[in-house]
Amino acid sequence: MITEQDVPYLPRGVRIHRDTVRDAWVLLAPERAITLDAIAHAILTEIDGARSFGEITAALAARYNAPVEDIAKDSAGFLGALRDRRFLEVQP
Amino acid sequence: MTTRPPIAMLAELTHRCPLSCPYCSNPLELARVDQELDTGTWKSVFRQAAELGVLQLHLSGGEPASRRDLVELVQAARDAGLYTNLITSGIGLSERRLGELDAAGLDHIQLSLQGTDAAMADQIGGYSGGFKRKMQVAAWIGAIGFPLTLNAVLHRRNLHQLPQAIDMAVEMGARRIEVATVQFHGWALKNRDTLMPTREQAREADAIVRDARLRLKGTLVIDYVPADYHSDYPKRCMGGWGTTGLNVTPEGKVLPCHAAETIPHLVFENVKDQPLAEIWYEGAAFQAYRGTDWMQEPCRSCERKTVDFGGCRCQAMAIVGDANATDPVCIKSPRHGALQALAEAHASAEGKELVYRSAPGKPIPETVG
Numbered sequence: 001m002i003t004e005q006d007v008p009y010l011p012r013g014v015r016i017h018r019d020t021v022r023d024a025w026v027l028l029a030p031e032r033a034i035t036l037d038a039i040a041h042a043i044l045t046e047i048d049g050a051r052s053f054g055e056i057t058a059a060l061a062a063r064y065n066a067p068v069e070d071i072a073k074d075s076a077g078f079l080g081a082l083r084d085r086r087f088l089e090v091q092p
Numbered sequence: 093m094t095t096r097p098p099i100a101m102l103a104e105l106t107h108r109c110p111l112s113c114p115y116c117s118n119p120l121e122l123a124r125v126d127q128e129l130d131t132g133t134w135k136s137v138f139r140q141a142a143e144l145g146v147l148q149l150h151l152s153g154g155e156p157a158s159r160r161d162l163v164e165l166v167q168a169a170r171d172a173g174l175y176t177n178l179i180t181s182g183i184g185l186s187e188r189r190l191g192e193l194d195a196a197g198l199d200h201i202q203l204s205l206q207g208t209d210a211a212m213a214d215q216i217g218g219y220s221g222g223f224k225r226k227m228q229v230a231a232w233i234g235a236i237g238f239p240l241t242l243n244a245v246l247h248r249r250n251l252h253q254l255p256q257a258i259d260m261a262v263e264m265g266a267r268r269i270e271v272a273t274v275q276f277h278g279w280a281l282k283n284r285d286t287l288m289p290t291r292e293q294a295r296e297a298d299a300i301v302r303d304a305r306l307r308l309k310g311t312l313v314i315d316y317v318p319a320d321y322h323s324d325y326p327k328r329c330m331g332g333w334g335t336t337g338l339n340v341t342p343e344g345k346v347l348p349c350h351a352a353e354t355i356p357h358l359v360f361e362n363v364k365d366q367p368l369a370e371i372w373y374e375g376a377a378f379q380a381y382r383g384t385d386w387m388q389e390p391c392r393s394c395e396r397k398t399v400d401f402g403g404c405r406c407q408a409m410a411i412v413g414d415a416n417a418t419d420p421v422c423i424k425s426p427r428h429g430a431l432q433a434l435a436e437a438h439a440s441a442e443g444k445e446l447v448y449r450s451a452p453g454k455p456i457p458e459t460v461g
């Protein structure tokens with residue numbers, strides 16, 4: 001489970017791509033193309049390999065005017081699933 | 093039914109290969125070097141693919157490194173906006189060439205594994221010194237930092253090496269391993285007596301994969317293709333025929349799947365004559381098994397028909413002799429019992445030699461005995 005101090009980043013070979021044919025954002029990774037909804041896209045674009053998960057969720061909560069706990073819970077689930085597939089890493 | 097754009101394209105750049113694996117998925121009739129598409133045509137195919145909606149490009153072969161223009165092709169694929177994966181045995185990749193592929197933007201490498209030691213790997217690949225070279229290439233891949241998938245093809249002769257293969261993937265720093273039990277198409281059909289795993293081996297592999305997935309969660313992703321002859325339900329045909337992917341052969345023929353040429357009544361269009369999009373949306377071979385209208389019983393009234401799409405058309409062709417039939421692996425197929433008996437017979441055959449894949453332009457060896 002990702003913690004507030006963890007600094008997530010997209011490892012080499014995983015990148016966000018604008019799919020102009022389907023008019024959508026997708027995450028491209030080995031053998032996978034994952035369609036990103038607006039929330040997933042917002043979370044991933046905040047990830048810069050410098051800021052912690054806590055800082056990212058706080059920024060998202062402010063931007064979307066939503067409770068930080070809800071944002072943290074949803075994001076942790078999504079990022080956890082990516083991490084299990086090795087599409088996301090964290091710096092300790 | 094509305095047809096959606098494809099997500100993935102497999103570009104078989106060449107059928108040339110220094111190895112001669114007896115389960116090669118290339119057709120028996122291999123394309124010669126003078127029949128291969130030139131650099132410019134491949135570049136155009138990549139652009140057309142991206143415009144059509146393809147996101148993932150797999151550069152394969154034969155051995156794609158046998159193409160002298162590989163770096164240029166990778167560059168063109170990235171320029172077209174494609175996620176570019178190289179499927180290779182490693183033979184033909186020098187440290188310098190890997191550096192050039194890195195600079196060209198190659199996204200990912202999939203390295204094939206014929207065995208976990210030189211004795212096994214070189215015997216199966218039919219290429220002495222191949223394993224040593226592969227290990228060297230794996231080290232260079234790791235040093236550059238390419239994301240790596242190890243692709244282990246397993247069968248009766250090497251299934252006992254599965255635990256070592258998984259350990260090797262972890263040691264190499266691979267993020268993913270594909271554990272693929274050999275699929276019996278093309279060359280592998282000539283080797284069923286030597287390569288067919290036993291039912292016990294298949295069940296043991298299931299258990300090894302299950303344990304390893306738990307143990308290595310978050311470290312190594314394991315994608316597993318079980319031995320389908322020993323299953324009750326067939327392996328799903330991609331995401332459905334003509335729905336997610338397409339294949340381009342070295343000569344430019346466009347296929348719905350890599351084995352589609354084994355279905356004799358299908359006719360394939362060529363990228364030299366027609367735009368890729370037209371072939372995808374209108375090509376007769378793509379239309380042939382799209383959707384579910386073509387199905388016979390028991391598939392037609394089965395609740396799994398949109399889950400596995402009736403299984404593999406190529407396997408129905410090869411074993412039942414009718415590409416529209418239910419995949420004989422399926423427990424509901426009237427041929428299921430016969431297939432299981434056949435699998436048992438192949439799995440217990442003894443004393444047969446491997447029939448190796450030949451080289452483009454060379455005669456096809458006959459199965460002996």
Ligand code: SF4
Nearest residue numbers: 391394396397402422
């Ligand atoms: S009957 Fe056809 S659709 Fe049903 S499970 Fe078997 S192969 Fe799949």
Ligand code: SF4
Nearest residue numbers: 329349351404405406
């Ligand atoms: S027809 Fe068979 S070989 Fe071809 S994609 Fe479907 S399952 Fe695979």
